[in-house]
Amino acid sequence: MSRNTIIALVVVAIVAIVGVNYLTKDKEMMAPKEAKEANLVIVSWGGAYSDSQQNAYHKPYMEKYPQVKIINDDSSNEAVPKMRAMSEAGNVTWDLVDVVAADAIRACDDGLAVEVDVNSVLAKAPDGTKASKDFGDLLVSPCFIPQIVYSTTFGYRTDLVSEPMTSVCDVFDLQKFPGKRSLEKRPINNLEWALLCDGVDEDDIYDVLGDKEGVARALAKLDTIKSEIIWWSKGAETPQRLADGEVVVGSTYNGRLFSLIEEKKQPVAMLWDWQVFDLDGWIIPKGGKNEEAVLHYLNFATDTQRLADQAKYISYGPARKSSAPLVGKHATLGIDMAPHMPTDPRNAKNVLLFNFEFWADKRDEIDEQFQSWLAK
Amino acid sequence: MATDFTPLVANGAQLKAALRKNKAKQKRKAFLLVAPLLAFILVGFCLPILDMLSRSAENQLIVKNLPRTISALGEWQASSDNLPGEKAFIAIAEDLQIAQKLSRATQLGQRINYELSGTASLFRKSGRKIENLIPLAKESSYKETLLNFDQKWGEVELWRVIKRLSKPIIPDYYLAALDLKRDMQSNSIDLLPSDERIYLGLFARTILISLSITLMTLLLGFPIALLIARLPARQGNLLLVLVLLPFWTSLLVRTTSWIVLLQQQGVVNDILVAVGLIGDDARLRMIYNTTGTVIAMTHILLPFMVLPLYSVMKTISPSYLRAAISLGAHPISAFWKVYFPNTIPGIGAGAIMVFVLAIGYYITPELVGGRTGVFISNRIAYHISSSLNWGLAAALGAALLVLVVTIYWLYDKIVGIDNIKLG
Numbered sequence: 047m048s049r050n051t052i053i054a055l056v057v058v059a060i061v062a063i064v065g066v067n068y069l070t071k072d073k074e075m076m077a078p079k080e081a082k083e084a085n086l087v088i089v090s091w092g093g094a095y096s097d098s099q100q101n102a103y104h105k106p107y108m109e110k111y112p113q114v115k116i117i118n119d120d121s122s123n124e125a126v127p128k129m130r131a132m133s134e135a136g137n138v139t140w141d142l143v144d145v146v147a148a149d150a151i152r153a154c155d156d157g158l159a160v161e162v163d164v165n166s167v168l169a170k171a172p173d174g175t176k177a178s179k180d181f182g183d184l185l186v187s188p189c190f191i192p193q194i195v196y197s198t199t200f201g202y203r204t205d206l207v208s209e210p211m212t213s214v215c216d217v218f219d220l221q222k223f224p225g226k227r228s229l230e231k232r233p234i235n236n237l238e239w240a241l242l243c244d245g246v247d248e249d250d251i252y253d254v255l256g257d258k259e260g261v262a263r264a265l266a267k268l269d270t271i272k273s274e275i276i277w278w279s280k281g282a283e284t285p286q287r288l289a290d291g292e293v294v295v296g297s298t299y300n301g302r303l304f305s306l307i308e309e310k311k312q313p314v315a316m317l318w319d320w321q322v323f324d325l326d327g328w329i330i331p332k333g334g335k336n337e338e339a340v341l342h343y344l345n346f347a348t349d350t351q352r353l354a355d356q357a358k359y360i361s362y363g364p365a366r367k368s369s370a371p372l373v374g375k376h377a378t379l380g381i382d383m384a385p386h387m388p389t390d391p392r393n394a395k396n397v398l399l400f401n402f403e404f405w406a407d408k409r410d411e412i413d414e415q416f417q418s419w420l421a422k
Numbered sequence: 423m424a425t426d427f428t429p430l431v432a433n434g435a436q437l438k439a440a441l442r443k444n445k446a447k448q449k450r451k452a453f454l455l456v457a458p459l460l461a462f463i464l465v466g467f468c469l470p471i472l473d474m475l476s477r478s479a480e481n482q483l484i485v486k487n488l489p490r491t492i493s494a495l496g497e498w499q500a501s502s503d504n505l506p507g508e509k510a511f512i513a514i515a516e517d518l519q520i521a522q523k524l525s526r527a528t529q530l531g532q533r534i535n536y537e538l539s540g541t542a543s544l545f546r547k548s549g550r551k552i553e554n555l556i557p558l559a560k561e562s563s564y565k566e567t568l569l570n571f572d573q574k575w576g577e578v579e580l581w582r583v584i585k586r587l588s589k590p591i592i593p594d595y596y597l598a599a600l601d602l603k604r605d606m607q608s609n610s611i612d613l614l615p616s617d618e619r620i621y622l623g624l625f626a627r628t629i630l631i632s633l634s635i636t637l638m639t640l641l642l643g644f645p646i647a648l649l650i651a652r653l654p655a656r657q658g659n660l661l662l663v664l665v666l667l668p669f670w671t672s673l674l675v676r677t678t679s680w681i682v683l684l685q686q687q688g689v690v691n692d693i694l695v696a697v698g699l700i701g702d703d704a705r706l707r708m709i710y711n712t713t714g715t716v717i718a719m720t721h722i723l724l725p726f727m728v729l730p731l732y733s734v735m736k737t738i739s740p741s742y743l744r745a746a747i748s749l750g751a752h753p754i755s756a757f758w759k760v761y762f763p764n765t766i767p768g769i770g771a772g773a774i775m776v777f778v779l780a781i782g783y784y785i786t787p788e789l790v791g792g793r794t795g796v797f798i799s800n801r802i803a804y805h806i807s808s809s810l811n812w813g814l815a816a817a818l819g820a821a822l823l824v825l826v827v828t829i830y831w832l833y834d835k836i837v838g839i840d841n842i843k844l845g
Contacts, residue, residue, distance in 0.1 A: 155528035411539035
């Protein structure tokens with residue numbers, strides 16, 4: 047054996063041992079006591095939503111721990127493909143990413159996100175309730191730490207209708223409420239609403255949607271208003287169309303409608319009937335370089351007070367049960383925020399919960415049928 | 423003196439060699455000069471495209487993670503209506519166990535889910551429970567255990583799909599991009615049922631709308647270019663700046679202003695109603711449909727038609743027209759027979775530029791296209807960022823590339839590519 051071969055073998059052996067050690071080392075996942083000096087790249091949605099996080103989480107955190115600098119990146123709407131590309135390239139530059147629950151489940155399944163032991167990383171509720179209990183069944187994926195409950199629901203122009211809209215089926219009623227409707231250009235939510243208004247019971251929706259005939263039935267219901275639908279793909283489109291009077295009624299995220307109604311004072315009202323609840327929260331990309339610092343930040347940013355604080359800036363419901371009683375007034379408008387929360391009992395009489403499992407399985411297939419229907 | 427003189431080049435052969443040497447040196451220099459650009463294009467452009475295109479046919483995920491299942495399915499006839507035997511179920515359990523450890527089980531399920539929905543949850547559930555299932559299966563049978571756990575394992579179609587995906591290179595993404603599907607039962611390639619077809623129609627629409635945009639830019643751009651070319655340099659330059667002005671505004675701003683102008687409660691409709699041309703209940707639909715896409719994109723791409731037209735027209739001597747007219751031609755016929763043919767190289771260049779840019783456009787159709795004015799690129803974007811089906815996105819992209827090259831080739835055959843001039 048030549049000397050070079052021996053050296054090469056030794057190097058390979060060392061690399062292998064270090065590598066195996068590294069891989070098998072059971073890393074205890076705990077929020078560290080001290081905040082290390084770090085630059086954290088935190089990815090979110092931008093706009094009013096990022097502002098609310100900036101005010102409720104980032105600013106107080108950086109004031110308390112000036113050694114940490116938080117850099118905002120507004121890439122959440124492309125988070126999963128970008129995380130996949132980063133992971134393939136072996137260069138993960140993000141530390142914490144804000145995504146909707148469906149994307150979190152996806153990223154977790156694909157091994158792109160770190161699983162988080164909720165009870166050891168996150169703070170307890172003020173009364174000592176464990177974090178896992180405080181978040182309850184909103185912990186839909188082992189990688190996902192929910193922040194808010196938001197809903198997709200309708201807003202309508204109060205001055206363009208003859209009487210207030212009260213039911214989601216009014217959207218399908220062109221006789222009583224003529225005019226254009228703004229709906230999201232995807233099957234999710236629209237098919238559920240169509241079936242509800244076609245007489246399907248809430249509990250049977252996903253059984254019916256399970257086969258092609260059921261999807262065709264929902265599409266046939268949508269067909270009755272197809273000529274009056276203007277489709278949207280960005281959350282800002284419906285508020286703009288409502289403000290211009292281009293549509294009479296349209297779906298979007300409830301926080302967008304809140305700002306249209308309360309901040310911009312437009313003649314628009316909420317139609318909470320059969321709003322669809324969804325979750326938004328944090329995931330930690332696998333391979334990030336500041337894992338300890340991120341855990342420390344997460345412990346702070348998802349505690350009971352911080353989640354309640356976010357509701358001062360945007361009308362999304364905090365994900366912790368213990369935060370609900372702490373929700374106060376809007377920071378600048380001074381109005382009570384509780385009645386504007388999608389989770390408020392008065393708004394949540396009829397609610398659908400986004401069905402993650404069903405759509406993870408069926409989205410591709412149903413989307414084909416939906417797109418084909420759209421093109422006709 | 424004369425005897426001392428030795429010519430540098432004694433004969434023809436030496437002369438040739440010296441010339442060749444000199445030429446080679448110059449070539450090397452030229453190559454070195456373009457080398458940075460060449461390297462940049464290779465690394466920054468060609469390699470990523472090749473990498474992306476290679477995804478349209480590769481199938482490593484399945485082949486690498488289900489090796490036992492694939493070999494166990496070797497003898498099984500996909501055309502039969504019977505489930506594969508115990509061997510295949512043992513194999514899939516073992517494959518799943520390993521995949522779960524590498525956290526690939528759901529990724530596999532997701533991949534198969536593109537072909538057969540329901541598989542994503544099947545693989546996720548089974549992957550999580552596989553450690554508990556295997557001891558049970560060892561006591562009785564793997565087939566029974568898995569079927570008891572979830573009856574989806576008993577669907578013959580699932581096994582057909584796995585068998586179909588058992589090669590390292592597969593045509594399925596391309597077939598899907600053309601609305602085709604391989605049927606393993608009858609071993610044939612069929613067109614999808616009409617309520618599932620998407621892409622053929624979208625390709626046709628993309629070409630048609632792109633062609634109409636090209637035509638519109640030509641109709642609008644030709645007179646402008648003609649005017650600018652005819653005007654004295656000073657006014658001409660001013661107009662040219664106006665043509666270029668849109669380039670300095672953000673694409674999104676331009677697109678959004680079209681929404682403000684064209685929507686039913688927009689400026690144009692308001693004016694038409696105020697003037698009394700149309701009734702308030704009959705406002706025109708000019709946006710969120712094909713019309714919207716054509717109008718907004720014609721505006722955005724207009725400079726790409728005007729500039730080559732202008733630079734070609736600038737080189738046409740005005741004396742040609744004067745000569746034709748002085749020889750007795752009617753001004754219109756002089757323009758048509760003398761001036762216009764000279765502008766064809768510019769039309770060719772402009773048309774190709776506008777068409778190629780239009781066919782790959784994404785953001786404007788997304789915002790103003792509604793349901794009937796979106797392009798194939800919008801579906802590609804959907805598969806890249808929402809469904810994460812990068813294989814299908816790559817196949818659609820490759821199909822679009824082939825389409826563009828074909829059209830280019832047709833253009834070369836009919837008009838001739840040498841005929842293109844940028845000035």
